Amino acid sequence: MSNTKLEVYPLSDIDFLKVHGRTTGNLSPLTLFWTGSAIEFNVKGSELWIEVEVGYEHYEPWISVLINEVPVSRQMLIAGRYWVCLFRGMNENALKNVRVVKDLQAMNADPGCSLQIHAVKSDGEFLPVKDKPYKLEFIGDSITSGEGAIGAKAEEDWIPMWFSAMHNYSTITAEILNAEHRIISQSGWGVLTSWDNNPRSNIPDYYEHVCGLLTGDKNTALGAFEENNFAAWQPDVVVINLGTNDGGAFHTPEWRDESTGETHKQRLNEDGSYREEDIEVFERAAESFLIKLRKYNAHAHLVWAYGMLGIPMMPAICRAVDAYVKKMGDRKVSVFQLPTITDETVGARNHPGVLAHQDAAKALAGYIKGILPKR
Structure with missing residues (x-):
C-alpha cells in the first residue's frame, strides 16, 4: 500500500472529470440534482476520497459508488460537509474507472434536500474518461x-x-x-x-x-x-x-x-x-x-x-x-x-x-x- 500523501483537488482543477446529468455547469461546487446524476473519473492511485456537502429537511440523499462499472457500495449521506472514502489500498498503478451516482430523485417535497461535491483527494493521477457513442x-x-x-x-x-x-x-x-x-x-x-x-x-x-x-x-x-x-x-x-x-x-x-x-x-x-x-x-x-x-x-x-x-x-x-x-x-x-x-x-x-x-x-x-x- 502506498504511503504517498493525499493531495486535495477542487473539482474545477481536474481536467479529466466527467459530469453526468443536468447541471448548471458550475464546479465550485458541483450540485447533483437528478437521480442518476454522477461524477466519473479515471484514476491511478491507491486511495480516493470526495468532499461532499449535504443538506435536507426530510429526505436524505443516497449515493452508489461504482468501480470499473461494478457497484461496490451504497450509502446514506447525512447532513454536513465532510469527506467520503471511495476506495483505499488498491493497486496504485492500475487504472480505475470510478463513478459516484446520486440514487435519489430531485426532491420536490423537500426544498432543503441537496447534494454538492466540492473536491477530491487522492495519491494518484487523473486520466481522460472516454465518451460513449x-x-x-x-x-x-x-x-x-x-x-x-x-x-x-x-x-x-x-x-x-x-x-x-x-x-x-x-x-x-x-x-x-x-x-x-x-x-x-x-x-x-x-x-x-x-x-x-x-x-x-x-x-x-x-x-x-x-x-x-x-x-x-x-x-x-x-x-x-x-x-x-x-x-x-x-x-x-x-x-x-x-x-x-x-x-x-x-x-x-x-x-x-x-x-x-x-x-x-x-x-x-x-x-x-x-x-x-x-x-x-x-x-x-x-x-x-x-x-x-x-x-x-x-x-x-x-x-x-x-x-x-x-x-x-x-x-x-x-x-x-x-x-x-x-x-x-x-x-x-x-x-x-x-x-x-x-x-x-x-x-x-x-x-x-x-x-x-x-x-x-x-x-x-x-x-x-x-x-x-x-x-
Whole structure:
C-alpha cells in the first residue's frame, strides 16, 4: 500500500472529470440534482476520497459508488460537509474507472434536500474518461426514479432508501447500449397532473429548466431554475415514460388549492370508462409535450415507453402521438409497450422491482438498438 500523501483537488482543477446529468455547469461546487446524476473519473492511485456537502429537511440523499462499472457500495449521506472514502489500498498503478451516482430523485417535497461535491483527494493521477457513442434521456415518474427497485416487497415507507438509480430500467438500458444517459423524473407526477389530480405537478411545465420542479430559495441560489443548456448535450433518443399517474388521477379525489379554492379532477363515466372530454385534455397535454421535446431535441427519436404498471392509458397515448405526427409531419416518434410487472418481479411499495427493471431494459434496449444512428 502506498504511503504517498493525499493531495486535495477542487473539482474545477481536474481536467479529466466527467459530469453526468443536468447541471448548471458550475464546479465550485458541483450540485447533483437528478437521480442518476454522477461524477466519473479515471484514476491511478491507491486511495480516493470526495468532499461532499449535504443538506435536507426530510429526505436524505443516497449515493452508489461504482468501480470499473461494478457497484461496490451504497450509502446514506447525512447532513454536513465532510469527506467520503471511495476506495483505499488498491493497486496504485492500475487504472480505475470510478463513478459516484446520486440514487435519489430531485426532491420536490423537500426544498432543503441537496447534494454538492466540492473536491477530491487522492495519491494518484487523473486520466481522460472516454465518451460513449450514444446519449439517451429518460423522462418519467416514480418508475424512472427507481422507487421500490430496491428493498423487500413488504416495504411501504416512502423514504429515500427505496430509490435506486442503478437497479433502474433507464440505467440498465443505457448500459446495454453503451450510452450515456440522463434522467428527468418525479414520483407521482404526470403529463397533465399528478396521481392526486394536482395540475401543477406535471413534468412538461418544468422541462426547459435545469431542475425546475424543485422549490425554495436554496434551489434558486443553486441554479435549479436556470434555463438548461440543451446545446451542450443533445440526446439520440428521448424516452418518455409518463401516463401512469395521469391514469391514477381518474381514481383519486379531486385536488383543491386551499389558497385559491381552485379544484381539478379527471372524471370517470358511470360505467368506469374515462370521460371523453377529460381524456382529451390529457391527450392534448401529451401532444404539446412532444412539440416541446422536439423544440429542444431537434434530432432525437422520441419514444413514448409505457406499461410497467399496466396499460390503461395506452389508447390515449397512441392517439396523442398520432395527432402529433399528423400535425407536425414528424416521423421520428413512436410508442413502445414495456412489459408489465408480475408477482415475481414486483418490488417495494408495489412498484417494479429490479427484475421488472431488467425485463423492461432488455425489451427497450432491443427496440432502441434498431433506431440508433450507426456510429
